[in-house]
Amino acid sequence: MPYPQALRSDARTALLEIVWDDGTTQQLDGALLRRQCPCADCKSMRQRSSDALAIHPPASITDIRLVGAYAAQIIFSDGHERGIFPWVYLKELDQE
Ligand SMILES: [Zn+2]
Secondary structure (H helix, E strand, C coil): CCCEEEEEEECCCCEEEEEECCCCEEEEEHHHHHHCCCCHHHHHHHHHCCCHHHHCCCCCEEEEEEECCCEEEEEECCCCCCEEEEHHHHHHCCCC
């Protein structure tokens, strides 16, 4: 299972940088993470509309909190804070 050695969010670039224990570094855009939020609310919204950009306006990362050893809770600038992103899920997210 992937595990992050370091998590950094840079307000200037709006990127989340993750250094994984396999030595790779991943940079994820805050707006992408907002669009891919895995919480039940966002999932059901995306099922009803294919226009993810319309239902999830661009937002940046306000805060990141660790959830146990398996995930990060990401707080977005639009006030949304229900997104729990498991490491496995983050690792599979690629930049669009
Ligand atoms: Zn969500």
